[in-house]
Amino acid sequence: MQIQKPKGTYDLTPKEAFQRTYLENFIRKVFDNYNYREIRTPTFENTKLFKRSIGEETDIVSKEMYTFNEDEFTLKPEMTAPVIRAYVENRMFNDAPLQKLYYISNMYRRERPQAGRYREFSQFGAESIGSADVTSDAEMIFLADAILKGLGLVNYKIRLNTIGTLAERGIFISALKEYLTDFTEELSNDSKRRLEKNPLRILDSKDAADLRILENAPVLTHYLNDSTKMHFEKLLSILKELSNKIQVDPRLVRGFDYYTSTTFEFVTDTIGAQNALLGGGRYDMLAEQLGAKQTPAIGFAAGIERLEMALKAESVDIPKEKEIMLYICSAGESPREKVLGIINKLRAEGIKCDTDFLGRSVKSQMKEADRMKAKYVIVLGDEEINNDTAELKKMSDGSTLKIEGLEKIINYLNNEN
């Protein structure tokens, strides 16, 4: 009986895994360059952590969590809450007033899979904890842009907005609700539901009728006080070199409850309906909610699968697996048994090499060497073994070179590295 992978999961076969690792390494390098340090947290957390931070009413918490042990634990659906939990639990605020952290990790959400959406998926992200200053907002967006741009992506936009403090947003939400209530009958079914649960989400609606109603709806910007507006203006001015990519969008809202002030989203039109490559914003109230003193913070998270889709859509080259330096063919049973000892010595010298394990013909072994893109091949038979010599064949042009002694082969190949 054949068993299939769970819905919404995927395997990365060696070629794909190699590219994933390349991406991760690239991303780590950029984080490191910005002086962000890696943090790792458990795969599962106490369920309460997500209920408190993301919000009980959100879809993620109310119906998409992988919860077990009678609701005690949950596979993490996102990383901001775990990072802040770890920050508080490890008293990291005592190490330094500003902590700049990053992660690359798998997340779990029980959603219906579709293009760019998986039940187990991989995110990378950063959290800058401790500063309310606008320069932190700017660094976060520069950082996110540096990663996408550095990988070679061109076709994306940065949607940017401020959703104000909790107080400002509260007043706005009441006004919005009041306005929309007059149109309750004309709203889409989804928006009728959102009107009760999360009115801000209506701003994100794609429904044509909703959009028409929204044309005359209250605008969040008008409900923000001067300091919030000033913060946003300063941010735009620091980010002016990105201005060709930035689209200020007063209707950009985020799904999680903990966001305040600056929010942003990097979107592309090349990967289907799930077009957000990266999303983030400020969450100045979260650390306090999770037991620290009031601590401002900002962060983002990006989906690696979506990034891979975008790279593919834009035909960005990703390096291929490294070829092997040497393939040793053995001619006959007795040489074959000696070869393993030989390649073991070569490998100890850092030479990437391989040989045949199936007892195939020399011709087949040559084909194998070709498939592995070996730079050099040696065929060892009784004669070569007895005389400790080898004919080193360069696969690119077929030329051969007679070498005496294993030591000389090692020297020769090490010079090639």
Added chain:
RNA sequence: GCGGGUAUAGCUCAGUAGGCAGAGCGUCAGAUUGUGGCUCUGAAUGUCACGGGUUCGAGCCCCGUUACUCGCCCCA
């Protein structure tokens, strides 16, 4: 949770009117003793997703199920 599409070899896919299960790629082997790529020859791999029904006969028609996929919702 709701809606659309699809399901045939490892991969990409054909399969005519309901009448023998196919191609390309890949894999394996051979083409003068122990040398790759190009070419040629040959071979292996199938529960035609699964379960029912109609029929002399079903990959094809009908019903159901499952999986995958795309969209809504939600979000990275």
